[in-house]
Amino acid sequence: MSSTPEEFKSGFACFVGRPNAGKSTLTNALVGKKIVITSSKPQTTRHAVRGIVHRPDAQLILVDTPGLHKPRTLLGERLNDLVKTTWAEVDVIAVCLPASDKIGPGDRFLVGEAAKVAKTPKVALATKADLVEPDRMIEHLAEIQALGEAAGIEWASIVPVSATSGFQVELVSDELVKLLPNGFPLYPDGDITDEPEETLVAELIREAALEGVRDELPHSIAVTIDEMNLREDRPADKPLLDIYANIFLERESQKGIVIGHKGARLREVGAASRRQIEALLGTPVYLDLHVKIAKNWQTDAKHLRKLGF
Numbered sequence: 001m002s003s004t005p006e007e008f009k010s011g012f013a014c015f016v017g018r019p020n021a022g023k024s025t026l027t028n029a030l031v032g033k034k035i036v037i038t039s040s041k042p043q044t045t046r047h048a049v050r051g052i053v054h055r056p057d058a059q060l061i062l063v064d065t066p067g068l069h070k071p072r073t074l075l076g077e078r079l080n081d082l083v084k085t086t087w088a089e090v091d092v093i094a095v096c097l098p099a100s101d102k103i104g105p106g107d108r109f110l111v112g113e114a115a116k117v118a119k120t121p122k123v124a125l126a127t128k129a130d131l132v133e134p135d136r137m138i139e140h141l142a143e144i145q146a147l148g149e150a151a152g153i154e155w156a157s158i159v160p161v162s163a164t165s166g167f168q169v170e171l172v173s174d175e176l177v178k179l180l181p182n183g184f185p186l187y188p189d190g191d192i193t194d195e196p197e198e199t200l201v202a203e204l205i206r207e208a209a210l211e212g213v214r215d216e217l218p219h220s221i222a223v224t225i226d227e228m229n230l231r232e233d234r235p236a237d238k239p240l241l242d243i244y245a246n247i248f249l250e251r252e253s254q255k256g257i258v259i260g261h262k263g264a265r266l267r268e269v270g271a272a273s274r275r276q277i278e279a280l281l282g283t284p285v286y287l288d289l290h291v292k293i294a295k296n297w298q299t300d301a302k303h304l305r306k307l308g309f
């Protein structure tokens, strides 16, 4: 039986935070499945992926945005625009401030920008709580309170959370849901994201390709999917999904890093991403990966369009 809007809440929340604050990991923890790539290299989230949390009393739609930062490229400018558009559209903004790091100028800038979206309620999340002792957490919570006051924000709540240990993940869900309007569910039961499967698959490949590469490479990697089809000559109980994908780099000189000696690294990337894709989609996968060059794609409007930005 579907609930009436009086007893059901539904709406959008977005995580705001400087790069590496733990936004993607928390989105995955709340949704209960890996739908957003995470990486120890900052600035890896490029899409406003929505994760959908289904609860008996609410549907919480999470929008994961890239970290706001000083733009250096056309891609950087587009990412910042995307962030601000998202903030203006959601019902609640959750600012992620990792307890493991001191609050810095980056956080102050970001909270100042969030304060400009005056009408939207804001929650502060002290992320990565597992990395600090209680004394440090108490200090961090006081700093968050002061940070809000300085920016003219009254936090609806301040919640310590660890996405990796699960500590207070439910409480974060409760606090966000409290701030949603009453309404019918916006997505069918069971849907966990409205990103097309192809985008999720491309992101998983990009994540695998990012593992262990040199610092300058992450921003240079883009992944596109040429084809994604169930193989036709297979019996229904033994499906196989064929995926043909491209890893785009900016320069010829980067190819060796991604491909490795005699293709060893590329094979690792293929095996790792195939496992992740199979876990996500629940179907055995044949993955064909090609490495290509799109010269200086981050600063070239035509390439950006072609790569989906």
Ligand SMILES: Nc1nc2c(ncn2[C@@H]2O[C@H](COP(=O)(O)OP(=O)(O)OP(=O)(O)O)[C@@H](O)[C@H]2O)c(=O)[nH]1
Residues within 6 Å of the ligand: 017, 018, 019, 020, 021, 022, 023, 024, 025, 026, 037, 038, 039, 040, 041, 042, 043, 044, 045, 065, 066, 067, 127, 128, 129, 130, 131, 161, 162, 163, 164, 165
């Ligand atoms: N110990 C610990 N590590 C965490 C936690 N949450 C995230 N991390 C790690 O912190 C790093 C960054 O996490 P992400 O979730 O990718 O951060 P993000 O804010 O989405 O980063 P961008 O995409 O750069 O904006 C990863 O290595 C995570 O594994 C946590 O609760 N505890």
